[in-house]
């Protein structure tokens with residue numbers, strides 16, 4: 001804090017679902033910066049507000065129930081408080097759920113940081129006919145207490161006033177102490193004396209009490225930090241042991257007892273029922289339907305269906321606009337730039353590559369609209385509740401279901417959505433198996449090949465592929481859980497927050513953030529990837545062709561009468577040229593080089609090239625076939641000419657294997673990029689790509705063998 | 712009489728006696744207000760009978776049955792405390 005410049009660094013802390021983010025959005029508006037806490041994928045939001053001549057810098061910390069650094073969120077919060085030492089903490093408390101929310105408050109009090117306590121959701125409390133004596137509250141906790149309604153922004157100015165007030169007073173809160181059982185107090189005293197001897201005069205009184213408490217709790221981080229002082233640790237361990245011995249309970253429970261005792265007394269003093277409102281508990285009533293043992297699952301599946309249906313039908317319009325926008329832009333660039341390599345690079349490589357992926361933006365935004373809605377209403381936790389039994393069976397958390405389901409739409413937002421899973425291992429596992437969920441971009445490949453080779457049963461084949469994807473994902477999860485991710489899984493202790501109407505503002509901000517996140521990804525890796533693929537397709541430039549296509553073209557133009565036939569002949573010729581060029585460029589050469597790898601699966605060099613280009617995006621597979629089978633690249637999966645051209649080229653079992661391979665190997669560059677970002681690890685990204693490729697190869701091989709016998 | 716929380720039927724409640732089993736579960740639950748003497752009630756059950764949701768200190772929480780089995784509660788004491796609450 002600096003009084004000259006008048007800036008104050010403020011952190012927002014609070015339980016999950018206390019309305020922190022909503023309040024933060026109200027305070028900072030759209031002026032916020034979104035990033036990550038270093039080293040972990042926990043979102044960090046920052047914003048600046050000016051109030052009464054002060055510049056207030058706000059950070060939204062992750063929602064936590066405690067600061068014991070057992071979860072990533074808790075670690076991040078605690079490290080932030082200890083290491084970046086904010087000038088003050090705004091502790092956001094759900095006023096309708098004082099007891100549990102105040103537990104975190106007691107820990108903040110013990111860390112002795114200047115604080116402002118916010119009683120959020122005060123509207124719900126009032127509706128229940130409960131009155132909270134704020135001034136008494138403030139006196140008992142010796143810190144300002146402000147009532148707010150996060151959704152409407154009520155109380156926002158009072159909160160800013162309170163922040164400024166604490167800042168101007170130099171930010172020293174009067175200390176209060178959470179009293180513990182007398183034996184615990186004695187143990188604290190003795191440990192503090194020990195600490196004072198070690199760090200003479202360096203440790204302030206409250207800090208030393210906190211340190212003593214943490215030592216008695218056996219807090220692993222503090223033990224590590226004090227690791228040099230072996231005798232202090234020994235002494236603290238001894239105290240902890242004696243306490244546990246005499247009370248028959250572990251020290252953490254003893255301390256929590258003390259804190260909850262303090263909280264209970266506090267709440268008794270400040271909370272009173274003004275009038276007896278018959279609290280008709282709306283949440284309970286809604287749950288009777290949404291969590292009903294018979295209706296719960298069908299309703300959940302219906303909501304999921306609705307999500308997809310809306311995303312893909314409504315999303316079609318903006319997708320078409322983007323599509324025409326991109327073609328307009330690329331036409332404009334073609335016209336503006338002189339013919340040549342630069343133009344090809346810009347138009348085909350950059351605009352074509354990035355445009356082909358930006359097209360998914362509407363779907364991603366819409367999917368996140370739903371996710372954000374589910375989260376903010378409180379339904380997300382219910383979905384996890386309904387699906388947990390099933391998901392737990394394959395070693396996953398109930399919360400993993402929605403990200404997996406979203407994978408059917410697009411793996412990119414699906415992997416981003418895995419952030420709702422708090423446990424890092426569960427999240428990683430969910431991310432790793434996500435690519436096996438068959439995204440919508442793979443469908444054209446199935447439609448094309450199943451249509452040609454299994455025209456009778458095309459529907460069943462496609463359906464079977466989706467099922468196979470699910471099956472592989474589940475088995476992979478199961479196997480990894482049993483091997484690499486062995487060990488205790490986190491307890492499934494999950495709050496089911498009351499149903500609430502989301503604040504439109506928060507939903508929109510959330511959507512916007514995800515869109516920006518996606519675009520950031522596109523701009524980086526996708527750009528590079530598209531350029532590389534373009535380069536491989538365009539070079540070497542001067543290749544020796546088997547015939548002089550220019551001369552042949554002239555011949556046709558001169559010898560044939562203008563008309564239908566001539567046009568056809570010309571088209572055929574230029575396709576033949578395109579095919580030969582494809583074959584002789586680097587990509588074709590690579591395709592031919594790696595073809596032996598695919599030999600056992602029966603794929604020829606054309607299939608190999610198509611799979612290679614499919615690394616960028618699966619949509620490209622079909623258009624690559626278009627080029628390679630001589631029908632031009634302007635084809636789609638329904639195109640008759642392509643179907644006719646491909647019909648005799650593969651055995652049906654090879655086509656089936658090709659589809660299986662397409663299903664299972666890396667979905668696209670964007671997915672690789674997002675895995676890299678969300679796991680923050682190159683190793684896991686490579687593992688994911690490697691696993692996809694090997695599983696794809698092995699299963700495709702099995703399919704070829706088995707199908708050859710059966711078909 | 713002491714029972715596990717998992718053996719309670721929906722609608723029933725009891726007061727917490729202790730939490731057994733591994734440390735992490737106990738710590739997490741204690742932080743969230745599962746303290747000796749706190750009243751815990753069973754709310755609803757997921758479609759396959761697991762997990763179930765409970766209410767405690769005015770909020771709802773879901774636990775797998777394997778976890779609820781570690782939580783020992785007493786149904787006699789809850790009667791008294793419920794009576795006390797009504798009087799107070």
Ligand SMILES: Nc1nc2c(ncn2[C@@H]2O[C@H](COP(=O)(O)OP(=O)(O)OP(=O)(O)O)[C@@H](O)[C@H]2O)c(=O)[nH]1
Nearest residue numbers: 016017018019020021022063121149150376502503
């Ligand atoms: N009635 C009411 N609802 C609120 C209030 N503040 C927030 N909400 C709603 O409560 C829900 C949860 O709010 P969030 O801001 O997402 O909660 P959070 O604390 O950021 O939650 P995490 O992201 O899990 O940490 C949203 O639906 C909000 O619209 C309030 O003061 N009154």
